[in-house]
Amino acid sequence: MSNPDEAATHNGDAGPSATAFTPPAYVENPTPALGFGVSSITRRWKREDLFNKGSLIARGFAFLLSLLSFIITASNKHGDWRNFDNYEEYRYLLAIAILSTLYTGIQVLIHVTALWNVKQILNQRISAMVDFVGDQVMSYLLISSVSAAIPLTNRMREGQDNAFTDSSASAISMSFFAFLTLAISAVVSGYKLSTQSYI
Numbered sequence: 367m368s369n370p371d372e373a374a375t376h377n378g379d380a381g382p383s384a385t386a387f388t389p390p391a392y393v394e395n396p397t398p399a400l401g402f403g404v405s406s407i408t409r410r411w412k413r414e415d416l417f418n419k420g421s422l423i424a425r426g427f428a429f430l431l432s433l434l435s436f437i438i439t440a441s442n443k444h445g446d447w448r449n450f451d452n453y454e455e456y457r458y459l460l461a462i463a464i465l466s467t468l469y470t471g472i473q474v475l476i477h478v479t480a481l482w483n484v485k486q487i488l489n490q491r492i493s494a495m496v497d498f499v500g501d502q503v504m505s506y507l508l509i510s511s512v513s514a515a516i517p518l519t520n521r522m523r524e525g526q527d528n529a530f531t532d533s534s535a536s537a538i539s540m541s542f543f544a545f546l547t548l549a550i551s552a553v554v555s556g557y558k559l560s561t562q563s564y565i
Contacts, residue, residue, distance in 0.1 A: 424551040432466035435540035448530035462511040501552035508545035
């Protein structure tokens with residue numbers, strides 16, 4: 367028979383020696399964390415690129431609509447009382463259409479240059495601020511010019527509907543749609559401004 371003390375000693379030695387070669391239950395792998403960080407950065411870049419292109423498209427439409435409003439208003443001359451420059455409201459509509467055409471044209475040029483050449487003319491934070499303030503101010507001016515011209519056009523069309531009033535209504539519509547596209551651009555600019563770091 368074996369000695370109980372020897373058996374106890376043997377069992378006591380077997381425990382540590384058995385656990386000494388047990389592999390760890392979990393080994394931390396830093397790769398998933400690194401992959402998650404890279405994917406989040408990639409998603410952010412894609413989102414910013416989408417917003418930049420969307421803002422460019424909105425300003426492009428605003429430029430075309432403002433240009434149409436400018437051309438239609440400036441050519442709305444049919445003799446006698448049917449000349450746009452006889453009315454302060456239409457002169458104001460024309461002036462704002464010219465300003466909107468210049469503003470949106472410059473903005474489109476700046477953003478196309480930034481997208482193609484990957485070159486920022488202004489600091490990113492300053493550019494976001496200029497975009498947001500410019501879109502807000504231009505949107506307000508466009509809707510104010512539309513609001514000023516609509517009552518006059520409605521009164522004229524009640525008395526007589528002709529080429530002059532039709533052209534005026536078309537110019538007003540172009541300015542209104544330019545306002546809508548710039549309002550969308552202002553929302554995008556506001557989002558881009560809110561994501562800027564000021565630290």
